Amino acid sequence: MTARLPPGLQLEKVDDRIMTLNVGPQHPGSGHMRLIIKVDGDLIVSCDPDPGYVHRGEEKMAEYRNYITNIPHLERPVIHDSCNILYPYCLGVEELLGLEVSERAKYVRVIASELNRFTYTLYWLGIYGIFLGHSTMFMWPMGDREFAIDLLEKLTGARVTHSYFVPGGVRNDIPANFEDVCLRQINYLEKRLKTYADIFYDNPILIARTEKTGVLSREDAIRLGTTGTVLRASGVDYDVRTKEPYDVYDELDVHTNVLKNGDSYDRSKTPWLDMLESCNIIRQALEKMPKSGSVRVKLKPNPKGGNDEVYKRVESGRGSLGAYIVSRSKPEPYRVKLSVGSFRNLICMPYLLKGEKLGNMPAVYWSLNYWPVEADR
């Protein structure tokens, strides 16, 4: 046998004590990816994440469609967070085409993207709960997610894959009476979110289990290029919404939640604190939003950009999410590159899992706020 087998399928014995476990892709604790884990007893000797099972070539596909028809498929990598993944693309295309977005549309965008942060993070939290064997924490966020989804359905017409953001604003205006319903449901959601602390975040077993596991120090978090909640859990005060405000985030009072320890517990708590902060942002945006006005700029068919390139980024549910768009005076973009938070956070996984116990694997893995489909794009 001359051909070298892919890792994980090697037949040669390295050491009798070392056992190779293929966690995924058909494994309840893996997601759409594979982790090749070598264990010595209960200790993980090495971990080799193997993403790429759901690569769909979204970036290449974007080169054959014009700026508007790119919208429905560019949101596919994270359908739960589809407004946020379209956000940098729309900001970039607006700069390329020289569009001016109305004030009202900017506020609607902020509301939609913060609601989408809810739908994504509650889904993430549910899976984090079931990964730790806490089935109530799986069911409660999945049920409460319906409130945010209902609001988004009122706003956009779709429960997931909203295709709501377009270059030049948003697709349609908000429906009548939306502000009241939104305020009421956000208040209720905030109340529900605080009960999660009773059953999950203050649970002594959870704290004992996830504290001091997978510790990522401040220096390492910066050196390994992590972003978003992982970075903030390690004590780095970095949030694109406050550091490089886009749209109307500079007019809103956004508080960044920073925790110090950088362990699995802090990494799992930061998204929850972010959700509570999102409630405040939505309330502020509803208050400051202009009550009338257009929400979309009328575009010519097949708009063309100049010979230009642009890089825009926003804070998504998983961290900073950037879009790099190159235009060559054609209706289609020459190149679209998405720089996603998932892949940046995945990079530190082998580093964190080395030397951990096998039981810590799900806690560390999912606390990285990593969405396999987005990493593969």
Added chain:
Amino acid sequence: MSVIAPKFRLGYFLKSLTDNIFWIIVLLTLVGIPVIMIVLFFIDLPVLDGTLVTPFLAFTMIFHPETGVPLVKSLLYSDFFRIAAFPGFGFAALLAAGTIFAERKLLAKLQLRVGPFYCGKFEGILQLMADGLKLISKEIIIPAKADKPIFWTAPVLFVATAAAFVSLIPVAPGWVVADLDVGLLAVFAIIGFFPIITILSAWSANSKFPFIGGIRALHQMVSFEIPLILSLLGVVILTGTLNLSEIVESQSNYWFIAFLPIGAIVFFISMLAELERIPFDLPEAESEIVAGWLTEFSGMIYGLVQLGSYLKLYAFAALFVVLFLGGWQGPMVVPPFPAEIITHGIEAGPITVQVPGLPITTQEMLNGTLWFTLKTVAVIFFILIPRGVFPRIRIDMLLSIGWNKLIALAFINIFIALGLLYAGVLGPGGLL
């Protein structure tokens, strides 16, 4: 958040009830009567009034109260009935099935869901039957490199061991399958079999995840057996007997949980670990090792293991009741059997029927069974609740709880029991 549920209407409810009753009657006539025939064929044929009761004769006699009641009574006091139905397997399996259903509904209510709903028209009451039929009809897949005889034997052994455990539990005065003088010792011996069966099944599957799960189960069960056994020594010291029926008898005034609360807590926690319930379900941790030592089981083999584990759950809960909550002891709530029926017979309009052999069971037995069942259900409830509240713990935390904390607490419990005995509070001449 809307729940897709039809509105409750009395007419539909009554219709569903009658539907269910219809199917139960149909099943009874199709299955029950042949089963009775088979049972009557195998048991020792009784002699009533000088005639040997053959299966066919019994079948005709069963519909006549004068001959039917003695027949039922003779069946009730046969060993076959004890093993297969009342204090033994049937009673335990019924409670175990109820436990599975209650667990699913309870957990669903806790998690703001409805749980089993559609099967059986009323609150998913037939869901278990549907699951059982599904498991029976599924293909049993065995890994190619598995050690097939052991792979097949292990689930059967698991159920058999759990059933042996059930047979030691006294349900009512005199109603126990095996009334051993070393009953508690036999319980320890049977508990010692579970890790062996688990590691056999895990190893024979010849697969990595079952292997890790089996090793975890072995660690867990072996390290929690020691506090489990130590926590029961307090009860043995106070009563001076290993016979479970006598232990229950000695609690007629006070339950032992009043004197030995630490022992009861240690026993309860060790019990959760032995049963692999959350938060101690490491051998089946699905996000780490798929389904642990159950990974390669499919079809009815998996069903057998589930049955065995719920029988084990019932047996442990019943053991807790017997040792700490006074078993069948409780105030007499069952009314006595009306004496005029025995002396004067049953008056039904113009006819008066004199039925020999009444009453079938004693008042003490019915009352004891009622209290025992109520207490067992309460203990099972407390075993089920942690599943909705706690996450899974890690193996090093588990071992440190078992070896550092529980064993120390169990020794404290033994010293408390010794103190109570020598102070004369309990024991001969004391309160008991």
